[in-house]
Amino acid sequence: MDGEAMHGELDARAAGTAERVVAWRHHLHRHPELSNREVNTARLVADHLRALGLDEVRTGIAGHGVVGVLRGGAAGERVVALRADTDALPVRDLCGADFASEVVDADYPGGPFPVSHACGHDCHTAMLLGAATVLSGVRDRLPGTVLFVFQPAEEGPPVTEEGGARAMVEAGAFADPVPTMVFGMHVTPYPKGYVGYRTGNQYGASVLVRIVVTGRQTHGSTPWQGVDPMPAAGAILTGIGQLYRQVSAFDPVTVSIGHVEDVGRFNIVGETVTLWGTVRTAVESDMAEVRRRLTALVEHSAAAYGAAATAEYLQPVPPVHNSGPWVAAGLPTFRRVAGEGRVVETGGTLGYDDVSEFVRRFGGLYVTLGVQDAALDASGRPVPVEGGRGLVTNHNPGFYADDSALVTGVRLHAHVAYDHLRGALVVPEETPDAGDRLPARRPPSRRP
Ligand SMILES: [Zn+2]
Numbered sequence: 001m002d003g004e005a006m007h008g009e010l011d012a013r014a015a016g017t018a019e020r021v022v023a024w025r026h027h028l029h030r031h032p033e034l035s036n037r038e039v040n041t042a043r044l045v046a047d048h049l050r051a052l053g054l055d056e057v058r059t060g061i062a063g064h065g066v067v068g069v070l071r072g073g074a075a076g077e078r079v080v081a082l083r084a085d086t087d088a089l090p091v092r093d094l095c096g097a098d099f100a101s102e103v104v105d106a107d108y109p110g111g112p113f114p115v116s117h118a119c120g121h122d123c124h125t126a127m128l129l130g131a132a133t134v135l136s137g138v139r140d141r142l143p144g145t146v147l148f149v150f151q152p153a154e155e156g157p158p159v160t161e162e163g164g165a166r167a168m169v170e171a172g173a174f175a176d177p178v179p180t181m182v183f184g185m186h187v188t189p190y191p192k193g194y195v196g197y198r199t200g201n202q203y204g205a206s207v208l209v210r211i212v213v214t215g216r217q218t219h220g221s222t223p224w225q226g227v228d229p230m231p232a233a234g235a236i237l238t239g240i241g242q243l244y245r246q247v248s249a250f251d252p253v254t255v256s257i258g259h260v261e262d263v264g265r266f267n268i269v270g271e272t273v274t275l276w277g278t279v280r281t282a283v284e285s286d287m288a289e290v291r292r293r294l295t296a297l298v299e300h301s302a303a304a305y306g307a308a309a310t311a312e313y314l315q316p317v318p319p320v321h322n323s324g325p326w327v328a329a330g331l332p333t334f335r336r337v338a339g340e341g342r343v344v345e346t347g348g349t350l351g352y353d354d355v356s357e358f359v360r361r362f363g364g365l366y367v368t369l370g371v372q373d374a375a376l377d378a379s380g381r382p383v384p385v386e387g388g389r390g391l392v393t394n395h396n397p398g399f400y401a402d403d404s405a406l407v408t409g410v411r412l413h414a415h416v417a418y419d420h421l422r423g424a425l426v427v428p429e430e431t432p433d434a435g436d437r438l439p440a441r442r443p444p445s446r447r448p
């Protein structure tokens, strides 16, 4: 069978799975699970992969990771890993759908939390289950091996736990067989069915920061008898705004403190204040510099108030990087699937996705898939369409994804896998890469 006929068959099979994909998505959306707690999601995935009769279904990888192995019946050595993340977020679900989540996780560290798929990983999981259905239907004609990788804890596990993409690698998920390409995608507030890509860093480097300012506890009426950590915490928060002026303004950096915890009371000067935040850099090599400057700010600001402070950096994630040769290899496939005019180069963002741990090790591609009531304006930026639900970013309680875009995701997975295995979507070994400090092709878009 030639490539064209196979592509037609993949499309027909994908259309045949559309209804089930939507049903899986609705079920997962209604029953979301937080990072490192994806017990029922993993069970649903593993049950379906077993029902498809895959060669192997490995479970319990780095927590609740699942990898399905499908060995094709035709001759071929390549191994493509298709990846979906499976976890949800501690965010209320205000998406407005009748399958909205009402789940509350009462036991999660720091909780109780409302739980929802505000990042769209329900879509990712459902689309990959669809792709597994499609590809297992043509297994006898697949010239190589497909790994279906369902990754937990993409959003970051509790800080006292291990988990996520790197933990899957360390657990040996890719030891045998070793992928020759990894492919992943993320749903975004872009026109439905559009594929977005960026050559260079699509998402930035990320690290979680925990800053602990320590003083000495005392009565609120006698602050001079203790050391108040609060003003030092305030100075750190204010000082962070100056960090931006200490690194190049041409490669974006953000430092956001999203959570402050103190142990005081209205009449008690507490012992400590803890600040939790995230550092993002568009260029990976800037991360060390920003960390060094933030640490200096933290330590010296605290000293100015007679307090002490530490900055700890946890859960580092490298940038999601698409190399030029991989993009060039992938574009014909993306255009065939989405349509010529629906594959667009987008700006980079300071979001992150730890799929970067896979793509940087084994090579491959990461794209975005539009799922909202949007159109592109003359400058290529997404704008809401009249009468639609608007543009709502990932992690917002109102984030939504339209079911009609999911079949495009199923087709993308299937076509990318088949094209790689048959040698059409590959890069020559040792192709030079421009690195991650690329000039921006256009201003950053509104994607998260
Ligand atoms: Zn997310």
Ligand SMILES: [Zn+2]
Residues within 6 Å of the ligand: 119, 120, 121, 154, 186, 394
């Ligand atoms: Zn996500």
